[in-house]
Amino acid sequence: MISIYGLKKQIENQGVLTVDNINFQKGKIYSIVGHNGSGKSTLIKIIYNIENFQDGSITINDEYIDNECMNNKNIYKYLSYTPQESRFLSGSLMDNFNYIYEYGKEQFIKDKSYLYKLIDKFDLNKKLSTNVKKLSGGEIAKAQFIRSLIMNKEYNLLDEPMANMDLNTIKKAEKEILKLKEEGKTVILVTHDFMQAKKISDYIVFMENLKHIDTYESDVFFNGVMKF
Ligand SMILES: Nc1ncnc2c1ncn2[C@@H]1O[C@H](COP(=O)(O)OP(=O)(O)OP(=O)(O)O)[C@@H](O)[C@H]1O
Numbered sequence: 001m002i003s004i005y006g007l008k009k010q011i012e013n014q015g016v017l018t019v020d021n022i023n024f025q026k027g028k029i030y031s032i033v034g035h036n037g038s039g040k041s042t043l044i045k046i047i048y049n050i051e052n053f054q055d056g057s058i059t060i061n062d063e064y065i066d067n068e069c070m071n072n073k074n075i076y077k078y079l080s081y082t083p084q085e086s087r088f089l090s091g092s093l094m095d096n097f098n099y100i101y102e103y104g105k106e107q108f109i110k111d112k113s114y115l116y117k118l119i120d121k122f123d124l125n126k127k128l129s130t131n132v133k134k135l136s137g138g139e140i141a142k143a144q145f146i147r148s149l150i151m152n153k154e155y156n157l158l159d160e161p162m163a164n165m166d167l168n169t170i171k172k173a174e175k176e177i178l179k180l181k182e183e184g185k186t187v188i189l190v191t192h193d194f195m196q197a198k199k200i201s202d203y204i205v206f207m208e209n210l211k212h213i214d215t216y217e218s219d220v221f222f223n224g225v226m227k228f
Pocket residue numbers: 011012014034035036037038039040041042043
């Protein structure tokens with residue numbers, strides 16, 4: 001479980017991001033929703049320990065995250081993170097997939113046959129030798145999503161992974177997210193697509209003005225808190 005208590009993070013010129021308490025349980029899908037600038041991405045980055053915080057505690061499977069991002073990268077054995085922006089090393093798309101197998105910890109990574117299935121499914125076969133700098137927005141999104149799937153971690157942090165995908169690709173990505181849940185993994189997804197959140201999430205984490213308002217069962221959120 002990922003547990004957050006009494007979190008406070010000062011954001012320059014904006015105020016303080018606060019989360020009283022969230023528990024992300026295993027085998028569940030959480031969608032983080034809220035207006036632009038409500039603090040969704042920052043919350044994900046804090047969990048991934050690339051943003052500091054001033055107060056409170058975060059544990060991942062009972063291991064504490066360092067609030068200054070200084071140590072305990074041990075937590076990365078549990079987490080994958082797909083950022084909003086493109087994040088690749090130099091070289092071709094296939095080079096970038098290969099780096100994971102060269103430098104990753106083998107016990108977690110899915111074998112290459114799984115990678116090739118995903119490459120097929122997301123129609124990236126013709127792009128494997130393309131330099132990552134020349135990929136389109138949708139191709140980058142697909143590649144980064146595949147990368148997080150092959151990392152095979154317990155907790156998958158996905159920051160608007162489908163923002164640049166076409167409808168057909170979004171359907172495929174949603175299926176993969178549901179498969180992660182079937183495997184007992186946790187998905188924490190930032191999305192602006194309320195219909196998507198309603199369709200696939202168990203819980204909705206609602207952020208407003210840098211504050212975590214509450215975490216709701218999906219049905220409760222969509223039939224009570226927010227009526228459509
Ligand atoms: N490093 C930073 N320095 C200064 N301000 C920041 C920094 N990171 C985020 N912010 C500000 O904090 C607020 C929350 O940003 P965040 O990216 O978490 O919002 P978000 O809910 O993910 O928004 P969006 O839906 O637009 O992606 C924004 O006003 C943003 O400008």
